[in-house]
Amino acid sequence: MADPSLLHRDATARETDALTASNGTGPAFASAESSRFAQTSLPLRQAPRRGAPPQIHDVTEKFTRACQALDVGQLVKDEYFTLFESIGAIEIMDPKMDSGFLQPGETLEDDFDPLAPLLPEELIGIMDQLLGYEMAWHTGYPLSQTLFTSVYIDRLLWPESKTIPQAQFYRGDIPVDKRPGTLLDVLRAYCLALIKGCDYVIAKIMARDYFEEEDFATHTYNRVLFVQAPIDVFLRELDASMEMIEDPDLEIDDGIRSAIIARLQFRKSFLCALDPECPLEILSDFWPPVLPYIDQVNNTHTLGKSVPGSFSTKIQRRLASTVPPRPIVQVEFKDALQTLKQLCTDCEEATRFKDLPTDPLEYQSFLWTFASRQPAPLTYSRSYLSNILFDPYILNAPVSLPLEDVKSFVFHESPILDPSNWALSPPRNPLMPKPPRLQFALLIDEFVERVGQPYLDLWVALGQNRCRLRRMLAHVIIAWDMLQQDAVFVDADLVAYAFQLNISEEVMDGPLQTWVYIKKLWMIEKVIILGFEQDIYLPDEHAGMYYFLSLMANKRKDALLRCVQHNNDRTVQFLRSSHFEDAQSTSEKLSFIDSEFQQATGISAFAKALHGFYTIANYLHLLPSPKRPFSTEDLRYELRMKPFLSLQPSEVPPFEEFQAALQPYGSYCDPSPSLYEDFKQVDSKLWSDIGASLKAAKDAFAKVKKYGAKESNAGGVEQAWNKETQGMLASCIALGVAVAGLKSAVKDIEPSSGVQVKVEIPPAGADKRYVEGWIVPKILKG
Amino acid sequence: MGDDTDAKGQDGDALQYVQYHGSKEETYLPAIRQLISKDLSEPYSIYVYRYFLYQWGDLCYMALDSASELIGVVVCKLEPHRSGPFRGYIAMLAVRESHRGQGIATKLVCMAIDAMVARDADEIALETEVTNKASLKLYERLGFLRSKRLHRYYLNGNAAFRLILYLKEGTALKRPLGMEPGQEGQMMGGPQKMEEYKGIARDAGVA
Numbered sequence: 010m011a012d013p014s015l016l017h018r019d020a021t022a023r024e025t026d027a028l029t030a031s032n033g034t035g036p037a038f039a040s041a042e043s044s045r046f047a048q049t050s051l052p053l054r055q056a057p058r059r060g061a062p063p064q065i066h067d068v069t070e071k072f073t074r075a076c077q078a079l080d081v082g083q084l085v086k087d088e089y090f091t092l093f094e095s096i097g098a099i100e101i102m103d104p105k106m107d108s109g110f111l112q113p114g115e116t117l118e119d120d121f122d123p124l125a126p127l128l129p130e131e132l133i134g135i136m137d138q139l140l141g142y143e144m145a146w147h148t149g150y151p152l153s154q155t156l157f158t159s160v161y162i163d164r165l166l167w168p169e170s171k172t173i174p175q176a177q178f179y180r181g182d183i184p185v186d187k188r189p190g191t192l193l194d195v196l197r198a199y200c201l202a203l204i205k206g207c208d209y210v211i212a213k214i215m216a217r218d219y220f221e222e223e224d225f226a227t228h229t230y231n232r233v234l235f236v237q238a239p240i241d242v243f244l245r246e247l248d249a250s251m252e253m254i255e256d257p258d259l260e261i262d263d264g265i266r267s268a269i270i271a272r273l274q275f276r277k278s279f280l281c282a283l284d285p286e287c288p289l290e291i292l293s294d295f296w297p298p299v300l301p302y303i304d305q306v307n308n309t310h311t312l313g314k315s316v317p318g319s320f321s322t323k324i325q326r327r328l329a330s331t332v333p334p335r336p337i338v339q340v341e342f343k344d345a346l347q348t349l350k351q352l353c354t355d356c357e358e359a360t361r362f363k364d365l366p367t368d369p370l371e372y373q374s375f376l377w378t379f380a381s382r383q384p385a386p387l388t389y390s391r392s393y394l395s396n397i398l399f400d401p402y403i404l405n406a407p408v409s410l411p412l413e414d415v416k417s418f419v420f421h422e423s424p425i426l427d428p429s430n431w432a433l434s435p436p437r438n439p440l441m442p443k444p445p446r447l448q449f450a451l452l453i454d455e456f457v458e459r460v461g462q463p464y465l466d467l468w469v470a471l472g473q474n475r476c477r478l479r480r481m482l483a484h485v486i487i488a489w490d491m492l493q494q495d496a497v498f499v500d501a502d503l504v505a506y507a508f509q510l511n512i513s514e515e516v517m518d519g520p521l522q523t524w525v526y527i528k529k530l531w532m533i534e535k536v537i538i539l540g541f542e543q544d545i546y547l548p549d550e551h552a553g554m555y556y557f558l559s560l561m562a563n564k565r566k567d568a569l570l571r572c573v574q575h576n577n578d579r580t581v582q583f584l585r586s587s588h589f590e591d592a593q594s595t596s597e598k599l600s601f602i603d604s605e606f607q608q609a610t611g612i613s614a615f616a617k618a619l620h621g622f623y624t625i626a627n628y629l630h631l632l633p634s635p636k637r638p639f640s641t642e643d644l645r646y647e648l649r650m651k652p653f654l655s656l657q658p659s660e661v662p663p664f665e666e667f668q669a670a671l672q673p674y675g676s677y678c679d680p681s682p683s684l685y686e687d688f689k690q691v692d693s694k695l696w697s698d699i700g701a702s703l704k705a706a707k708d709a710f711a712k713v714k715k716y717g718a719k720e721s722n723a724g725g726v727e728q729a730w731n732k733e734t735q736g737m738l739a740s741c742i743a744l745g746v747a748v749a750g751l752k753s754a755v756k757d758i759e760p761s762s763g764v765q766v767k768v769e770i771p772p773a774g775a776d777k778r779y780v781e782g783w784i785v786p787k788i789l790k791g
Numbered sequence: 792m793g794d795d796t797d798a799k800g801q802d803g804d805a806l807q808y809v810q811y812h813g814s815k816e817e818t819y820l821p822a823i824r825q826l827i828s829k830d831l832s833e834p835y836s837i838y839v840y841r842y843f844l845y846q847w848g849d850l851c852y853m854a855l856d857s858a859s860e861l862i863g864v865v866v867c868k869l870e871p872h873r874s875g876p877f878r879g880y881i882a883m884l885a886v887r888e889s890h891r892g893q894g895i896a897t898k899l900v901c902m903a904i905d906a907m908v909a910r911d912a913d914e915i916a917l918e919t920e921v922t923n924k925a926s927l928k929l930y931e932r933l934g935f936l937r938s939k940r941l942h943r944y945y946l947n948g949n950a951a952f953r954l955i956l957y958l959k960e961g962t963a964l965k966r967p968l969g970m971e972p973g974q975e976g977q978m979m980g981g982p983q984k985m986e987e988y989k990g991i992a993r994d995a996g997v998a
Contacts (some may be wrong), residue, residue, distance in 0.1 A: 084813070084845050092868075095842035096835065105834050149943050223943050335833075476942040476950065543940040544921075545952075547931060639904055640934025644957040648936055651963035 062447035099333075106325050108333040117326065117642065121160050121318045121652040123178040127192045129265045133313035135161070136199055136272045137306070137342055138320065143203060144345035147210070147352060147387050151226035154327050154338045156207065158320045161200055165328070166232045173235065173242050176201065183190035191253050195269065198246035202276045203234070206242045208234035209283040210389055216285075217395040218469055220477065225388040228327035240284050247277045268309035275302035282356070289363055289400055290513045300350065306557035307346050348387070355382065355390035361725065362397045369410040369464075370417060370601075372398070376471035378726040381781075383774075385475055395472040409457050411464045417722070418527060418605075419520040421598045422579065422591050424512055425449045425503060445506035452506075456499050456521060463488040467532070469590050479539040482532050483652040489529040490656050496521035515582065517575035523568050527605075530565040533660065534558060534612060538782035544773045551784060553625035554649070555616045556670050561660065562613035569606040576602055604716040611709035611737060615783070618702035618744055620670075625695070625751060626786070627677050628684060631768040634677070642668065688755040699748055707741045710734060743785045750788030765791040806862060806895065808902060811844060811851035812822055819853060820844070822861035827885045833946070843882055850879070852902045854886070854895050862887050865899040869907055875965035876913035879904075884926075886893040897929055904933070904956070913962040918944060929953050 079085070099106040111117060125136075139162075142155035156162055161178060170176040178189055178197060189197070211227050219225055235243075251273050253259065254266055279302075281287075282295035322334040336624070359379065365371045379386065379394055386394075397403065404410075412426075420426050430450040435443050443451070466488055470481040500519045507516040517523070537558045540546055546554050576599050583592035626632050637645075643664045647654075650661045662670075674684040687693035714734045720725035754766040769787040771777035778784060811819065820840060828834040844851055845852035847868045854863035872878035881903060886896045907915060918941065919926040927937075935954040944951035957963070 081817075084841060086841075086845055090838075090842070092839075092842055095838040098836045098838040100836050103834070103836075106836060149948055223941075333833075474942045476940040480939055545937045545940060547936070550936070635932040635934070637932070637934035638901075639908075639956055639958070642960075644960065645934070645936055647960065647963045648938065648955055648957045654963055 016381070059676045071102050087137035100280070106333055112184070117323070119318070119321045119323050121165050121321065123160050123319070124183075124187060124189055124193070126190055127196065127316075128314065129192060129261050129269065130312060130314035132192045132196055133265065133268055133272070133309070134315040135159075135196060135313075135319055135515065136269075136314060137310055139200070139203060140306070141340040141342050141345040142338070143207070144348040144352075146207070146226070147389060148348060149222075149225055149388075150338045152207070152232075153228075153230060153325050153330060153332070154322075156203070156336050157230065157232070157328060158322060158324055158337045159200075160319050160321060161196060161323070162204065163196065163327075165200055165204065165305070165323050169233055173201065173238050173246070173677055176235070177677070183483045191259060192678060195250040195254060195273070196563070198243075198250040199273060199276055202243045202247055202280050204234050205238065205240070206276075206280050207285050209280070209285055212285050213283075213396060214388055214392045217392045217399070218472065219388055219392065220474075223477075224474055228330075230330050232328070240280065240286075243280060244277060245343045247273050247280075259762055264309070265312055268305070268312050271302055271305035271309065275306055278302060282353070285396075289397065289402055291358060292363065293357065293360035296353050296360065299353050303350055303353070305345060310342055336355055351384060352387055352390055355379075355386040356393050356777040358382070359390060359394035359397060362394060363400075363403070366368070367406050367408065367410075367413075368722060369414040369660075371725050372410070372468070372530055373471070374721075374723035374730070375725050376468060377721070380471050380475065380478060381475075388474070390471050391474070395469075398468060398472070411460045412453070412457050412527075413562050413769075414464075414526050415460075415521065417598070417601060418524050418569075419517055419575065421576065422595050423520075423584070424507075424510075424515050425453065425520075445509045448506045449503065452499050452502055456496070459495055460492060460525075463492050476543065477538070479536055479543060479545075482536050482539070485530050486529055486536070486652070487655070489525060489532065493522055493525040493529060494657060496525045497501065515579070517571065523571060527565055527568045527572075530561050530568070533656075534559045536652065537561070541784055542781040546769075547635075548623075549627060549634040550645075550649070551632075552620050553646070553667065555623065556620040556667070557650075559613050559620055560662070562609050562616060564660075566606060566609040566613055569602060569609055572602045573599065573606055600716055600720040601722060604713055604721040607709045607712040607716070608721070611706050614702045614709060615706035615737065615741060615744075618699050618706060618741075618748075619783075619785070621695075621699040621702065622744060622748055622751070622786070624671060624673070624786045625688075626768050627671075628674065628680055629751075629764050630677070631764070632770075682760065685758055685760055688758050691752065691756075696748075696752060703741055703745055703748070707738065710737045710741065714738065733780060736782070740783045740785045743779065744786075747786055747788050754788065767791045793831040803856060806922070807855045807857075808898065809853050809855055810902075810906075811848045811853060813845065813848050816844070818877070823853070823864050826861055826864055826887060827866075827883050829888075830885060840866070850903055850906050854890075854899060854907075862890050863895045863899050865896075865903045865908065867903050869910060869912055871967065872914075872916075873967060875967045876962050877911060879907035879912040879915040881915065885973060900929065900933065908958055913957070913959050913965060915956045915958065916953060918953050920945060921950045921952055927952065927954075930956075971990050 037573045071655065101107050102110055104110045104112060139156065139159060142158070146152055146155045165176045168180060170180070176197075178193060179187075211229070214225055215227055219227075221227060251270055252263070254269050256272070259266075278295070278299045284295075287295060287637055320337060322337055325332070325334040360376055365375060376398070380391075416423075416426060424430075424446075427449075430446040433444055433447040433450070435447060466485045467482075470478055470485050473481055497519070500521050503520065504513070504516060504518070507513050531614075537554055538556065541551075576595060580592050580596045580599075583589070583595060623632070627634070646664050646667060652666070653660050669693075674680040674687075684695075687695040690696075713721065714731075717732040718724050721730065723730040750766065754764045758764060767789045769789050770784060771787070773781060795945070820837070823844075824834070824837070824840060843866045847866075850867035850869060852865050853861055856862050864883070865881065866883040867879060867881050869877070869879045870917075881900065884896055884900065888901075904915060915935075917930065917935075919930070921927075921940065931937075931954075933956070936957045937952045938955045939953040941951045941953060
């Protein structure tokens, strides 16, 4: 049976992963760590003591005797036998669970001879099949069901060889006439480089946050993937193979010859691109060369001939795993190449990160945009970008990245960040108060220190798969919520010292808390938008969730408005005191803040318009609305608001307020008669509110578009930024059309009559929405 | 809901809805296993069934035809969740293919929910494949909402939705009393989930 201490730890890690966010990246996750320790105070079985030699006792007789004390069907379960353990338990002699069980006539091992000569077509066939499995592994399947089913790979890896020359399809000495020929040697070189590539992939992924099984399976079943051998060894083997194939004495069809060379070239370029030692500056040189070889591989795939016998599930029996042999994953070669191409283009895109200006807002735009790429980047590509982001060269920038972020919103040309503040010395007499400007420096240093972890948490979250991003953001928000409480105190001190210096008007009210709040609200909005994107909300919930989104964006808008006003005030102050350069630079910064302000305005207004539309649709019973006998509106509201209930200031409106906003005419089943009056009146508040919101949204997004990506600190992802901004504008127009359709459908409506239209909700991920998180319905004639 | 215990099957055959009991293991467990593993790529060991049925047999309901053949079954558990609430969990639900579309699954789930309500549950959770429209519909009609999407949750690489039903006010704010050894039941409701299976098998010394 398994080692219980291991299992418990494993189980706990899995548990906490749903609750907290990451596997121990720092203080913000300390709670996860401590809960893990807290669990050890529970009555756990004692961990086996290390070092002592194992003692084996025969318990057969005892066990048999104990069993006789039980009635048939009577069960004994101790409190340590968990669900986790029950799922891991297997039944001996059940062919689906017991990996040692052989069906009548079945052999334990395969009889495939990996030293048997190959045809050139078969070489191509095997290489392509391996590539297919490699990509299946990249999409999340374990090695045991993919690459490790190859007899060739198995022979190279087991028994483990001390040196690469020893890693052959055979071990030890064999007669000369049995030695593998050229084509097998070429296959060996290909396999070696493939295995080394897997080693590099695992190294890169494990260097960052990833979630075993969910994202990627790093398990190698006790096989060592040539971890120690340097890359040159593999490149040399590939070069030598290419020479052998190019040798004119080798009798082989020219088309096949170049097809084999293309595969070796691919392997070489791909291995170089995967090399984790590759320096940051030249990363981007390595991906473009891979792509042409992928095309060549694709074009010559039909030349290959498969060798089904060279892959077997039986190898799984010898891997360090007790999972019964599982079927080999089936992959279409076409799909595998698509995955490979996507991997290469995503990684190439990731290398652009290093060319971004040293600006945390540009970084954030890049991370968000990368996470939003369709199809979703694979785990390797995400780790690849994370490794660039967390490269010391990027992270140890000469400026504090979080402080740069703060500065962009609230401290532009501020006396609080005056470099001379940091040059002041404390008074010799420690009883004397420190000069206020030095206090500014100390307070800011303290805040920067405090903000570091929550700031990194946000970046870590942006590197996760899309589902986890949504869940992890909900936790990051809590960390920022606590940060906001702390910022209030720092702000109070800053304002007090500014007062002492008589420069109160140069410092905005509550600058740090305003900044934290803006970031926090942005994350809350993203959690809701991701919910729409991931189809979390049912159609009859859309009105409520867009209502809540609108509230959040509106709060961000208000906070940003204060930044805009402060920026304006500062410009005027500089002009008055004839500091024209400062005035100029301050007013230039306004475009960024105003662009953010317009963005928030647009989101708030558009979400409000959608809230209005879906509310009407609910009254007209145009959306499926289940009966829900076990639930009530307020219980569902509580469930939806759960991630935000603890936030300060309070963000979740009381249920009554929410209900009043959602059901302005009373219940959907029995609305007040005024609803029908308002339906028919083209300029009733019902319609004019939606119209005004839509217009406000369009105006705001148009302004954002005019500012452009660069001013919005998204210059590094201009194309995607443009597409999204354009998508928001298009969504506004589409909603306008839907509203018009609804309006005309109800122009003669009576309480007793229905409407002759249908609402069509565009599905997620099918390219039917202008922007995935914004569900703009269509009105169809019923 | 769930007060009448008879329903007419398609062929007019009256179904009987019966609560499981440990004393019936020999009679029903083989049939339960067979019915549930039909939809799974890999079987659960008998210990998985016993894990639930031994501790929460009273939350398992079966639909039997007139010949006492098993037509449908629901298997659940109910215990304090680590985040605080007293959480019910619907672990398995299956109805014989020939009898689907008659509301048998809904009836079984309703009975399980009623039983969990009677035992003071705060909430009920489960997972189901994002592509399993019938299952989503069944639970959403009863009042469940989707709370999370879980990437590559199942063996076949498919994603899942976690569905939650709150039964009591204040559930969202519940915090654990001390530390509860709550073992999250992340299981199926569809094809078998791999994480636990693999995680444990790695260490179990039966090769």
